Amino acid sequence: MEQVELRFDQASRAAQTHTNLSAIRQSATGLWIAGDETATFEHLAWTGDHFGAQRTFELADHVDLPAGPVDEADIEGLARADGHLWLAGSHSLKRKKVKSKDPAKAADRLATVVREENRFILVRLPLLDERTPGCSY
Numbered sequence: 001m002e003q004v005e006l007r008f009d010q011a012s013r014a015a016q017t018h019t020n021l022s023a024i025r026q027s028a029t030g031l032w033i034a035g036d037e038t039a040t041f042e043h044l045a046w047t048g049d050h051f052g053a054q055r056t057f058e059l060a061d062h063v064d065l066p067a068g069p070v071d072e073a074d075i076e077g078l079a080r081a082d083g084h085l086w087l088a089g090s091h092s093l094k095r096k097k098v099k100s101k102d103p104a105k106a107a108d109r110l111a112t113v114v115r116e117e118n119r120f121i122l123v124r125l126p127l128l129d130e131r132t133p134g135c136s137y
Contacts, residue, residue, distance in 0.1 A: 006018070006031070006052075012042065020035040020036040022076050027043075030045040032078050037072050041057050055132075063121070065121070071118045074116070074119045086122070086124050087122075088123075093114065
């Protein structure tokens with residue numbers, strides 16, 4: 001087994017994109033990557049010894065998001081087929097995290113579920129090339 005380094009830019013490190021990865025898809029030129037906490041996806045190019053030269057793409061630049069461009073999309077799946085990049089949201093409801101050791105308070109927090117509309121997306125983007133989503137409309 002071989003390890004390879006993923007080098008994220010400063011903005012992604014500040015947003016902790018690199019610690020919230022939930023989907024990766026290899027392409028001929030690098031990796032497509034998406035995470036839990038944003039409405040973005042990334043492309044890291046193969047440089048010969050690591051993946052870097054990061055490009056960040058805002059989902060809202062390509063599609064209308066139900067909850068707007070700021071709310072997270074929680075992308076959980078990526079695929080590439082027939083010149084398109086597919087991105088799938090988690091399609092799940094969200095629960096609050098348990099903060100208390102008191103079982104009653106914990107149960108109350110777990111009983112609260114929220115539907116975040118940007119999580120319920122399936123996006124198909126045409127690729128201009130292996131590194132750049134484009135639009136054909």
